[in-house]
Amino acid sequence: MTAFHDLRTYLDYLRKKDDLLEINDEISTKYEIVALTRQSSDIEGPALLFNNVKGYDYPVLSGLFGAERRVSEAFGVSTSEFHNFYVENERKVIKPTLVEDAPCQEIVLKGDDIDLTKLPILTHYERDGGAYVTAGLQMSKNPDTGERNVSIHRMLLLGKDKLTVYAPPGRHLGRIIQRNEDNGEGTEIVTAIGNAPALSIASQARVPMGYDEIDVAGGLLGESVPMTKCVSLDQEVPAYTEIVIEGKTIPHERAMDGPFGEYPGTYSRAAEAPVLQVTAITMRKKPFYTNALTGMPMTENHWMMKPAVQALAFEEAYKICPEVVDLNVTNGGTTRHHIIVSIKKRHESEARNLIAGLLAGPIGVKLVVVVDEDIDVHDTEMVEWAVNNRFQAGKDLVVIPNLYSPTLDPSAPAHRASDKMGMDATAPYGKLDDFKAAYTPGIENIRLEDYMKK
Ligand SMILES: Cc1cc2nc3c(=O)[nH]c(=O)nc-3n(C[C@H](O)[C@H](O)[C@H](O)COP(=O)(O)O)c2cc1C
Ligand SMILES: [Mn+2]
The missing domain is CATH 3.40.1670.10 (UbiD C-terminal domain-like)
Known part of the structure; x- marks a missing residue:
């Protein structure tokens, strides 16, 4: 068996295996979806697909990686084989290919049609600063080299066309934003929500700046990732993404981000974060909005991070x-x-x-x-x-x-x-x-x- 090259084929596989629970009762984006995802994660239960989200037109997928097996099965290997599989393939790097007429641009929203409040963005924890996008893969380019970086950073919903981007300077995206601001420039960021599992796992690779995590995804998949040109940015986005937010940070503009129930299980403090001005939203027909739970371990945030952290820990240990x-x-x-x-x-x-x-x-x-x-x-x-x-x-x-x-x-x-x-x-x-x-x-x-x- 091979790896799944888009989200929909993986969901079909999980449905057949009875590892995807579809919930058709009406459900709220405020706490309810998170509460059920929490409970499923605690027993490494099924991924959850909410088809009837109160006040929204789109279904919500949550807890996709809430069980360890769903990380490895996305690549057609067992949990016990996954560490070796990951270490062998993390640095094989296969470059993406550029395609036209991509599914992720079946619907294109620009200007007054941009409205983030129509997306079922979840509120997770009692003291959170608001509703956060947590499963968006952010792609941006280093202004010095033109090299792409891909990583996941939460985004706080600020209004119809604005979000924060929580990317501290230690992260590659944080450094890119800083470099641009030194020159008085904003940073073009394309956020891909609902992706092939290989893209999500590759975004967590502990590779140095200059390594394109899309190439890492290609290596893990064993095939080139199809990408397409963005509609409002000089960037590319994976062609089979469900929902795409294109935008550019406003230089030196900051908004308070946080608190947020974070991966240690506790709240992170509120702090200033860069602000993204949305320039376009594109999507597939009938897209799935995807959320990733974080919080008390174990959640999908932890299962997604663990392979790369474990690989790096081995590498560091062997050096000594x-x-x-x-x-x-x-x-x-x-x-x-x-x-x-x-x-x-x-x-x-x-x-x-x-x-x-x-x-x-x-x-x-x-x-x-x-x-x-x-x-x-x-x-x-x-x-x-x-x-x-x-x-x-x-x-x-x-x-x-x-x-x-x-x-x-x-x-x-x-x-x-x-x-x-x-x-x-x-x-x-x-x-x-x-x-x-x-x-x-x-x-x-x-x-x-x-x-x-x-
Ligand atoms: C579900 C999920 C949410 C995450 N949220 C954040 C975040 O809000 N801010 C952050 O700096 N890192 C976050 N991370 C971790 C980074 O995405 C990860 O460390 C990534 O490898 C950093 O990429 P880089 O090495 O290119 O900087 C998250 C990871 C996952 C799996
Ligand atoms: Mn990186």
């Missing part, structure tokens, strides 16, 4: 320690801030180097626990057992206060900073045998089950 056995960017640590890593130790201090490297690296990790190769990093009870038996805080704890960190952690000592901690829970070098679990010879050859049957 070639004998990495396994690694887990844990769900409780929001799939970004806690890493458990097992190694085959070759030197007494090796775990401490690994801790320092991962804490200072680009992911924003706050806690690293290093264990020996006999501990399963995905079994957190066994990891705790290793800490109990192989860790002494006086010598094995590493604390580094106040490092730069792209975190939204509410306990952080300063904005975009965090105290960092590592635990070396490995046995002293060469002494692992003395730290192994007590063993009863022959236990693997005798089975209680056989006696229970008698």
Whole structure:
């Protein structure tokens, strides 16, 4: 089986598999859709398609990636195969092709016909600053090189033709907006809502600026992504996108964005964000508006981010320690801030180097626990057992206060900073045998089950 090259074919597949629940009862964009998506995400239940949205003409798709299996199945692989699949294909890069008469421009709205309030944009949490677009892929070009960037940034609905774009300077889009503003210019941004799953996953790739995430999507798909020229911008957009918002930021204009219930599970503070002036809206006939839930882990925001973060964490770890056995960017640590890593130790201090490297690296990790190769990093009870038996805080704890960190952690000592901690829970070098679990010879050859049957 191959990857799905547009959203509709993937929805057909999910419908056949009974992994898409269609809800025809009338439902509100304020809290109700989010509440049901929350409940489905908590049990890794089906994706939800709301066909009867109160006050709106368009159906809403929510929780598409609210279960881990729907990330990997979008590429025709199982969850256990997905990490290797992702690492092998993330940098294969296949360039897009340009097509005409694209479905995403079956309907074109310009001038007075532009009205964002007709889109079923959801309100998620009690203290949120308003209704947010959360599943839009933003495409823009670096003014210095002309190279495209693709990423997801939430947008607060400000009115019929205005939205904020929450893209902090640490993000590639944030840097592009800053570079343009230095020259007194706005930034052309095209936002694609409702996309081929490969595009959404590729938008999360941890690739350097200058890498076009559309090329990454091509590599993951194994084929070129068809794109078409925008109707009001010098940009291109994926041809099969459901709904497209074309616009340009107004240089130096800011609006308050936030609070917003964010991926750590807590609210982010309100802060100033750039303002986008919409220049056109285009769509397919009968488009699906798509939302992505974020909030308390796990949500689709976390499942979408996790493959790329995990791939980068392995890469960083291998640079420091070639004998990495396994690694887990844990769900409780929001799939970004806690890493458990097992190694085959070759030197007494090796775990401490690994801790320092991962804490200072680009992911924003706050806690690293290093264990020996006999501990399963995905079994957190066994990891705790290793800490109990192989860790002494006086010598094995590493604390580094106040490092730069792209975190939204509410306990952080300063904005975009965090105290960092590592635990070396490995046995002293060469002494692992003395730290192994007590063993009863022959236990693997005798089975209680056989006696229970008698
Ligand atoms: C559903 C979802 C929503 C996201 N919302 C935001 C956001 O509002 N602001 C942000 O900076 N990053 C957000 N992200 C994370 C970025 O899209 C992601 O880190 C991306 O890889 C950044 O791209 P870049 O490396 O090109 O800057 C979101 C991710 C997902 C999956
Ligand atoms: Mn990028």
